[in-house]
Amino acid sequence: MTSKKIKNRILVAGSQSFIEDKLRDLVKDVDQDSVRYFYGDELDIEGFFEYTSSIPLFYEQNIAVLKHAEDLKEKLKNEILEGLSKIEANFVILTFLDEKPVEENYKKFKESFNIIIEPKRSFNAQMIQQYFKDEGLIVGVDTAKYIFEMCNKDPMILKNELEKIKIFYNYEKPRSDEEIISLVSFSRSESIYQFIKNFFSKDLNKTLAIFKVIVDDGESVERIFYELSRHIVSLSFYIISPSLVTEYTYTIHNYKDYINRWSKNEVAELVELIAEIDLFLKTGRETYLSGLYRIIYTLLKKD
Known part of the structure; x- marks a missing residue:
């Protein structure tokens, strides 16, 4: 679900896979040199505001991405909200790693942030089968469901496991679905x-x-x-x-x-x-x- 707020203030909450996919989408059309990453567990608050308040010299706007904002103490979250309320030009993205996000948990950000919440994860057999097919591997619907559950219904974990399977079968094909399952974690x-x-x-x-x-x-x-x-x-x-x-x-x-x-x-x-x-x-x-x-x-x- 998405709240229509200031275009250049975005909060993304969900699994690691959802966050990474959304970040790629949000910054895909900009020069990557204009994007600077900050992290909640080691945030230099002065450096963060120095960058977000600075006038872009070579780009249309500076883009600050604060990852793992869930690690911020409440006092810092309030400081960031107050500080950003005085800045209008630069792009700011906050990401919260949250396996079961609901918009209500981010209500303090609703007035100034466009909030993007990961939808409830569900099994899609065709999607999982396509992941394997893209790597030249064919699995049945039951196998796809089983592997997805083993990966805690997290597409990023699934993709990591698929990468390992791909390397293992670089020169040969698996003999059965059971053989593929045996390699998953x-x-x-x-x-x-x-x-x-x-x-x-x-x-x-x-x-x-x-x-x-x-x-x-x-x-x-x-x-x-x-x-x-x-x-x-x-x-x-x-x-x-x-x-x-x-x-x-x-x-x-x-x-x-x-x-x-x-x-x-x-x-x-x-x-x-x-x-x-x-x-x-x-x-x-x-x-x-x-x-x-x-x-x-x-x-x-x-x-």
Whole structure:
């Protein structure tokens, strides 16, 4: 969503990918020498205002881009707003790294800034498939969705992963979608895979130990919740009928082992718990971290 304000005052909020794409679009038609970058975590406020208030000598206008404005203290944000209110000529862009931005959070800037908020990210199979096709790689819709989820629904992470895959397959083509998936953030994905495998093996100690490691490493707890929940739901379908599950070969092989350890009632209870946690997440009564611990500690009752 965009508020129509002063043309040369722009605030951009969203994911890193959205910010970078929007910045490229905003400055694509100007001489890059007229663009100067400042950073919220190390801002020289005097240098910032010296540049934004100076008269352009060789260009139509100076363009100041203040990146990571989310790192600014409130006092500095107010100083910037007050200072910029006295300057009219030069172009100023503020960017806020914000995974779930809403315009209400930037209301203090609304009077003087054109606010650009990243729309809610959603899965677009054709878009993801096109990313791969542009690099000479063909993947199915299910694979595209799976990889997008593994990348926390962040196009920039996806593009970084695609770059690694492109280098790996520089001289040959992948033999299967499964082979491509195995390359996506292998170390973290492998840790999550081990976490899920130990959970379904009902090994509480190993499950907790691996969970702590991957959380301490900065892995998204939202992604872990998604991965574990997806496998629990898929396992519930597999118990009813294997034909209902369209997973990858190695996953199906694991499910065959899991159903020897889990009864229908146990899996049904987990599905009910996931539905409850999902409702609590949407109403602010639960966090992904607490929800995951609730799921993990069901193992205490499953000998």
